[in-house]
Amino acid sequence: MRRFFVLLKKELKEMLTWQTLIPILMVMVIYGFLGRVINQEQKKQAVPQPITVVDLDRSQTSDMLAGILAKADFKVTTITEGAVDDIVRKVASENGVAVVVIPRGFEAGINERKPQTVQTYTILRSFSILGMKGTFNLDAALSAMNEYVGDTYIKAGAPGLDPAIVRHAINAQTFVTVGAVSAEGDPQSIVNVVMQQTMVIPIVLTLVIILAAQMIAASIAGEKENKTLETLLSTPIARGALVTAKMMAAGIVALISAAAYMVGMKSYMGSLLGSSGGTSGTASQAIQKLGLVLDLRGYVLLGLSVFMGIMVALSIAVILGAFAEDLKSVQILIMPLIMIVLLPYLMTMFIDINTTSPILKWLIYAIPFSHPFMAAQFIFAHNFTMVVAGIIYQFALFLVLATVAARIFSTDRILTMKLNTARRGLRAGGWTLEREGISWRIRRK
Structure with missing residues (x-):
């Protein structure tokens, strides 16, 4: 038993280096930093955005429309003359978000019950979610303008009738239901916050999985390249204990990574929800x-x-x-694992698992990495059964794979197994899997 712990200590010492600890610590730091940055940027977006109104009509109606824009969280600057193209270029250079042009004869056309056209120039500098927020506010302001003109028509056609009753004969009190619990609130605001959680989780988890996999594969490849694996196998330590020590050491590192991931996630959500600038009180x-x-x-x-x-x-x-012959071949060998990790990440991001076809659903469930990606979604939906089932499935698959790994390390095949490209005098290259002097060759045509 003492030899096993010496071996475990040796594996941990090789894996828990500054090269591995720094990325783990960075997960916690980046999560907290990300939450605070998003929070601060949301506060900036809450400040009225600069918009320029080119009022060529100079009427009471056009003044009222400029006032509507001010109520829609815009800082309005009114210009009554000048070339529109020059004004747009100037506003763009001064970090304005939009230009609204009210044409001549606008009020006269409204009074004659004729549709009028207002030109809007939206200035795009970023295509991020927060960067596009000004565009959404402008659309809301234009809707408010239409409501104002509609109210004018209603008042003129039916004196004494409240236009609000005509436009909003039915008021909606919105509720959101999750499981058996309902709460009053705006569905879009709630969905936005949840998406910020469920979309960020898979991104960092993908990086953690790839980092951990590369770490242990590089460890084995380094031992084979430096011929230290032969020394380990020749020591009076059971082969099962050897692979167990490697897996246990990697498991400890994985546990540290998972703990750092969860601490960082908690810091991220605390920063995101802890301020009124990021999410409304309701x-x-x-x-x-x-x-x-x-x-x-x-x-x-x-x-x-x-x-x-x-x-x-x-x-x-x-x-x-x-199968790695040296450290250089690790990247090629790990590539299939990276593809298996990225596939469910992309699929679970864009596909609703509840409405997809049964074949695709079970294909997603069969990939073990789909379950940690979907775990947060299931937890928020109070579907804890699926989370537990996913954990059990991953554990069972881990036991099978760990057994296969133990069988590989239980013989001397581990010293001769390798995957390389060879030509052997032939024009067509191919992949060759070599094991104990026996060679299988798949030719490329």
Whole structure:
């Protein structure tokens, strides 16, 4: 037993280097920094954005439309003369967000009940979600302008009738229901906050899985290249204990990675929801009531799912690393694992698992890395059964893969297994899998 712990200490010492610890610590730092940055940017977007109105009509109606823009969180600057193209270029150079041109004869046309055209120039500098917010506000302001003109028509045609009753004969009190719980709130605001959680989780998780897999595969390849693996195999230590020590050391590193990931996630969400600049008070209360924040049970389940996903990736990396001839070949061998990780990441981002076809649904479920990607969505939907089932499936698959890895390390095949490209005098190259002097060749045509 003492030899096993010496071996485990040796593996941990090789894996827990500054090269591996710094990225783990960076996960926590980046998450907290990301939450604060998004929060600050949302506060900036809450400040009235500069917009220029080119009022060529100079009428009472055009003045009223400029006032509507001011109520829509715009800082309005009115210009009554000049070439429109020159004005647009000047506003763009001064970081304005839009230019609205009210033509001559606008009020006269409105009074004659004729449709009028208002030109809008939206100045795009960024295509991010926050960068496009000014565009959405401008659309809302234009809708308010139409309502104002419509109210004018109603008042003229039916004196004494409140236009608001005509336009809003039915008022909607919006509620959002998750499971058996309902809360009053704006669905779009609530969905935006949840999406910020569920979309960021897979991104960082993908990086953690790839980092952990490359770490253990490089460890095995380095031992083969430096001939230290032969020394390890010749020591009076059971081969099963050797692979167990490697997997346990990698598991400890994975556990540290998962813990850092969860701490960073909590910091991210705390920064995102902790200020009124990021989320309105009504939306925050609705999110809390609906349970769309991770409690202790949620963090535990998400952490276990993340941990098992990393362990499955590590077991695959051990098997792939056994075929690595040197450190240079690790990147090529790990590429299939990276593809398997990225496939469910992209699929779960764009596909609704609840409405997709049964074949595609089970294909997604069969990929072990889909479960940590979807765990947060299931937790927010209070579908804890699917999260637990995913953890059990990943654990069972990990046992199978760990057994395969142990079988590989139990013989001397680990010293001769390699995957390389060879030509052997032939024009057509191919992939050659070599093991104990036996060669299989797949020719490229």
